[in-house]
Amino acid sequence: MTKPIYVLNGPNLNRLGTREPEIYGRTTLAEVEAMCREAVPGQAIEFRQSNREYEIIEWVHEAIDRGAGIVINPAAFTFTSMAIMDALKMFPGPIIELHISNIHRREPIYHKSLMSPVATAVVAGLGTKGYVIAVRALRDLVS
Ligand code: CA2
Numbered sequence: 001m002t003k004p005i006y007v008l009n010g011p012n013l014n015r016l017g018t019r020e021p022e023i024y025g026r027t028t029l030a031e032v033e034a035m036c037r038e039a040v041p042g043q044a045i046e047f048r049q050s051n052r053e054y055e056i057i058e059w060v061h062e063a064i065d066r067g068a069g070i071v072i073n074p075a076a077f078t079f080t081s082m083a084i085m086d087a088l089k090m091f092p093g094p095i096i097e098l099h100i101s102n103i104h105r106r107e108p109i110y111h112k113s114l115m116s117p118v119a120t121a122v123v124a125g126l127g128t129k130g131y132v133i134a135v136r137a138l139r140d141l142v143s
Pocket residue numbers: 011012013014015016017018019020024073074075076078098099100101102103110
């Protein structure tokens with residue numbers, strides 16, 4: 001059996017589609033999950049969201065044990081979490097860091113990602129369609 005791709009989402013993304021549509025669009029996270037599954041038929045996907053740093057670290061550990069690749073939108077943890085960065089560093093496969101918005105066009109506090117140095121690739125600014133592009137790219141990288 002092929003190993004799953006993990007799509008991990010950080011804090012507040014469970015509220016996607018409900019505020020700041022000019023930046024993040026109107027698509028909900030449940031719709032993003034459906035788009036991801038449709039984009040890579042036959043590819044197992046573990047799609048998760050948490051507001052807790054601990055839980056995201058545990059899921060990265062789970063992916064280390066049984067995952068083929070990781071797409072991660074760490075949201076605000078992008079800029080604060082050495083712990084998630086350390087966990088990602090241990091992952092042997094490809095990692096795509098994903099942001100719905102282009103973090104580099106935004107205020108300076110959004111410019112310094114702690115994750116980018118340990119990511120294989122970064123997708124930012126393509127809206128929620130970036131998830132589709134990221135899971136397809138990851139599927140190609142792992143197959
Ligand atoms: O653009 C992205 O995907 C971000 O990772 C989203 C984070 C932000 O801290 C990053 O800098 C960029 C914020 C996510 C906030 O969650 C939302 C919930 C509801 C509606 C919109 C955003």
